[in-house]
Amino acid sequence: MTPEEMLDVAIAEAQKGLAEGGIPIGAALFTSDGVLLGSGHNRRVQNDDPSVHGETDAFRNAGRQRDYRSTVMVTTLSPCWYCSGLIRQFGIGAVVIGENRTFDGGQDWLAEYGVTVTLLDDPRCVTMMTEFIAANPALWNEDIGVSE
Amino acid sequence: MTPEEMLDVAIAEAQKGLAEGGIPIGAALFTSDGVLLGSGHNRRVQNDDPSVHGETDAFRNAGRQRDYRSTVMVTTLSPCWYCSGLIRQFGIGAVVIGENRTFDGGQDWLAEYGVTVTLLDDPRCVTMMTEFIAANPALWNEDIGVSE
Numbered sequence: 001m002t003p004e005e006m007l008d009v010a011i012a013e014a015q016k017g018l019a020e021g022g023i024p025i026g027a028a029l030f031t032s033d034g035v036l037l038g039s040g041h042n043r044r045v046q047n048d049d050p051s052v053h054g055e056t057d058a059f060r061n062a063g064r065q066r067d068y069r070s071t072v073m074v075t076t077l078s079p080c081w082y083c084s085g086l087i088r089q090f091g092i093g094a095v096v097i098g099e100n101r102t103f104d105g106g107q108d109w110l111a112e113y114g115v116t117v118t119l120l121d122d123p124r125c126v127t128m129m130t131e132f133i134a135a136n137p138a139l140w141n142e143d144i145g146v147s148e
Numbered sequence: 149m150t151p152e153e154m155l156d157v158a159i160a161e162a163q164k165g166l167a168e169g170g171i172p173i174g175a176a177l178f179t180s181d182g183v184l185l186g187s188g189h190n191r192r193v194q195n196d197d198p199s200v201h202g203e204t205d206a207f208r209n210a211g212r213q214r215d216y217r218s219t220v221m222v223t224t225l226s227p228c229w230y231c232s233g234l235i236r237q238f239g240i241g242a243v244v245i246g247e248n249r250t251f252d253g254g255q256d257w258l259a260e261y262g263v264t265v266t267l268l269d270d271p272r273c274v275t276m277m278t279e280f281i282a283a284n285p286a287l288w289n290e291d292i293g294v295s296e
Contacts, residue, residue, distance in 0.1 A: 050207065050211070063196070064196060066296075083233070085236075085254070090230070090293035091294075091295065
């Protein structure tokens with residue numbers, strides 16, 4: 001499975017979140033040979049829960065795993081510090097990122113600590129987040145902890 | 149409300165978690181003037197959910213807040229990278245830590261980025277985690293992403 005094919009799964013999750021009225025960020029956790037362990041999307045609006053980012057939801061839906069070193073987290077958007085911390089703490093070996101133009105998170109920090117980072121710069125992800133942020137600036141700022 | 153009184157709330161959460169058969173780490177989010185916004189505890193075992201650390205549960209139970217700068221996260225144990233990332237991303241202004249003897253997380257990194265860190269070195273927290281880790285080494289390693 002290519003990084004682009006993994007990203008398609010995360011994009012489908014983001015689109016599902018958007019259709020639910022939520023923030024369109026999706027993620028998925030795969031084994032290194034492409035088996036999907038779990039996927040999910042941001043649930044701040046849907047569940048009224050600030051703790052569930054796209055990566056958190058995918059991580060949760062993958063269930064309890066004993067070793068994350070050979071897993072790949074794919075996410076439509078550059079992981080924020082919360083999600084970068086998740087990746088580092090659990091030793092997830094690789095991250096595939098849809099884009100980092102609309103938000104630039106902790107990917108360099110992760111690379112510094114040995115995580116393999118692949119940045120795809122996918123125009124679908126850029127368009128989805130650009131349009132969402134323009135239409136919902138307050139909600140977006142809430143999701144990344146930016147005060148007015 | 150003193151940091152010690154805030155810690156008592158987190159310790160009560162950790163004890164609740166232990167009584168449920170879970171990992172005894174508790175946390176609570178307060179306003180700077182001591183109003184409790186939410187408290188919680190690690191739920192890996194109880195909910196079979198790897199994404200819910202003590203701090204995550206407290207953050208979730210505090211509900212959606214528009215500004216975290218004046219809030220205080222109190223936790224029985226030094227926050228791991230996942231929880232340190234949460235604190236940094238959402239701009240939580242201060243952290244009160246029960247102990248960092250049994251696990252040393254991201255408190256120096258948080259201090260570097262402007263978070264006020266108070267380390268209480270509370271013997272109740274040290275004893276609780278020392279006993280738990282000795283009795284459940286595999287579960288503890290799973291919770292912090294340490295492979296066998």
